[in-house]
Amino acid sequence: MNTHVTAITNQKGGVGKTTTSINLAAALAQKGKKTLLIDLDPQANATSGLGLNKLSDQSIYPVLLGEQKLVDVIQETEVPKLHVVSSELDLAGAEIEIARMDSYLTRLKESLDPVIAAGTYAYIILDCPPSLGLITLNALTAAHSLLVPLQCEYYALEGLSVIMDMVIKVQESSNPKIRLDGILFTMFDNRTNLSKDVVEEVRNHFQDGLYETVIPRNVRLSEAPSHGESIFTYAPASRGANAYRDLAKEYIRRN
Numbered sequence: 001m002n003t004h005v006t007a008i009t010n011q012k013g014g015v016g017k018t019t020t021s022i023n024l025a026a027a028l029a030q031k032g033k034k035t036l037l038i039d040l041d042p043q044a045n046a047t048s049g050l051g052l053n054k055l056s057d058q059s060i061y062p063v064l065l066g067e068q069k070l071v072d073v074i075q076e077t078e079v080p081k082l083h084v085v086s087s088e089l090d091l092a093g094a095e096i097e098i099a100r101m102d103s104y105l106t107r108l109k110e111s112l113d114p115v116i117a118a119g120t121y122a123y124i125i126l127d128c129p130p131s132l133g134l135i136t137l138n139a140l141t142a143a144h145s146l147l148v149p150l151q152c153e154y155y156a157l158e159g160l161s162v163i164m165d166m167v168i169k170v171q172e173s174s175n176p177k178i179r180l181d182g183i184l185f186t187m188f189d190n191r192t193n194l195s196k197d198v199v200e201e202v203r204n205h206f207q208d209g210l211y212e213t214v215i216p217r218n219v220r221l222s223e224a225p226s227h228g229e230s231i232f233t234y235a236p237a238s239r240g241a242n243a244y245r246d247l248a249k250e251y252i253r254r255n
């Protein structure tokens, strides 16, 4: 099967990248799409959020350094059809080592190529760290599309323009084909006018570039990771679960 690779990116921390990576990936798997989630953040929140341990001999780190193959570090999860490559704190150090290599932008792409060629997965989701450093650049170089979670707050647009400048640079250099799949509003609170204003403002600028699905602020979504579960087993009837189910439908339609 064809594999579609999406980077979940925003240089800001705490905007819902990892929550979206975990729950979008789990929703896709639930819909029967075999999905691989790769945790690229040294904080390894996606790894622990799915109840996996950080094993140093089984993470993305040796893969990026060319010491191990990606297929050899893939782990199964409690969710059928959802596999994960975990991260670890050392990944921060890997960035320094990668910077010295000739192929410093394509480390991840090259390690994904055999897995994509094998056609094992319908989707590969890349959970990026909160920076536009080398790891994120590797993700944008390896991805077909990018999904940007955005918190409904003042200055959301300014943060977006930083990402969009980065995408243009990547298009001009290491990955001409990458496209913005969509901006996704997260932690939306419809009791505040601010949320509505921000959505309106971004919609005026990006039109089609916006996901129709909006993720509400939902405490169940913030509780699930400490139980090592996606929202679909932790609170399957919650508003958060419904929103991420809708997101998966829309994501499949777009990709």
Ligand SMILES: Nc1ncnc2c1ncn2[C@@H]1O[C@H](COP(=O)(O)OP(=O)(O)O)[C@@H](O)[C@H]1O
Pocket: 012, 013, 014, 015, 016, 017, 018, 019, 020, 045, 130, 186, 187, 188, 215, 216, 217, 218, 219, 221, 222, 223, 225, 240
């Ligand atoms: N829709 C939401 N409703 C409530 N809490 C959320 C929601 N999305 C994320 N969170 C919480 O906000 C914090 C930051 O989210 P996270 O996904 O880790 O962001 P990032 O990966 O961008 O740093 C986490 O504690 C997470 O559980």
Ligand SMILES: [Mg+2]
Pocket: 017, 018, 019, 041, 045, 128
């Ligand atoms: Mg994160």
